[in-house]
Each structure stands twice: as C-alpha cells, then as structure tokens.
Amino acid sequence: NAGVTQTPKFQVLKTGQSMTLQCAQDMNHNSMYWYRQDPGMGLRLIYYSASEGTTDKGEVPNGYNVSRLNKREFSLRLESAAPSQTSVYFCASSEALGGREQFFGPGTRLTVL
C-alpha cells in the first residue's frame, strides 16, 4: 500500500499562473483533506471532502478550488497563484469525518514568485 500520494513534490510558479496539485489514497477512505503549512502557523485546512461527491470549505479556502474526482482522488487547484500561496501543501485522508486519525501524504513545496 502506498498510502497517500501527492504530485508534484516541488513546484515553482510565477504570479498569475495556475496549477493543480494531485492527491490519491489507496486505503478506501471516505474523507480527504487539503492543508497548507506555513512557518509558525501549523497546519491549516483549506478544503475537505467528507465523501465522494461532496466538498466543503475549511479555514482558509480563498484562492483555491478542489475536485473530488472519485473515492481515491482529491485535487487542489490554484487558478491564479499569488506569493501568499507559497507554502507546503499536504493532502490527508481518514475513514470518515469526526476527528479520526488522518493519514498524510509527503507534501508539495510550492513557491510563487
């Protein structure tokens, strides 16, 4: 089992460019999440998907969109990247919502110039 996988591992964008971060899990989990991690601020939830076909905003959704493509895959899109979106992005999954253990992917380090 690969667990949670993310692509790419690193990305550099110019302001205004768009990109999609991909995430997939092979644990048959219902719920998936996207976080960003900035120095001194811990992990902050961007969007989550309780189950296939549903998505909801988290704490910091502005500037992002998500798609729950199927039960395995959950993508995060930046339509017009800004320097404030420079961060490390983590995807995670869990059996269900409700404070259960979440399994994290290896992260994507994104720099927006």
Added chain:
Amino acid sequence: EDKVVQSPLSLVVHEGDTVTLNCSYEVTNFRSLLWYKQEKKAPTFLFMLTSSGIEKKSGRLSSILDKKELFSILNITATQTGDSAVYLCAVPNNNDMRFGAGTRLTVKP
C-alpha cells in the same frame, strides 16, 4: 474563536532527558485530541485521546488529557536523537481539524 495553543514552541534537550510538551485548546463540541509527530515530511499519528484522565502509552511516549482544564500533555522519557521532530497537537472542530503551531524538539547526543 476556536484555537489550539502549544508550548513551548521549541525545546533543546540531551539524550536521556525527559520532556513534557503542552497543548491547550478552546473548541466547541470537543470530541477528541490527537498528537502527531512530524519529522522531515508528513505528520504521523501518535495518539488520540477522548476521555479525561486516560493516559495513553506507547513505549517511551505517553499522553494525558484533562477535559476540565482543557489541555493535554505529551511526555517523552529517555529521549533519543530519533525523537527530534515537530510535535503537533490537533483538535477537531465540527468537520474542521484545528492544529497547533507545534513544538520543535531537538535532542542532542
């Protein structure tokens, strides 16, 4: 506003020392508190606590939750260099998960 506060932000100890990491929280509809260890990449799960006074143990790591005073502690005894990491505390808030900023632990040989 819901929040999770960890202290200290960083800590440097020597191998063999015992450390205590703190996590205080204010969230509505408390259900559980989780501890994660983050080395170079993804956070990995350590403990989940749901009931006050229950101590979770895993080898040299243990954790206690106090639901009355709204805090948890993570203890690591006989620290090793492999314990060097950022330790994150997280508390679910409805469908959200609020993380603290973390405590960076450095264990020197």
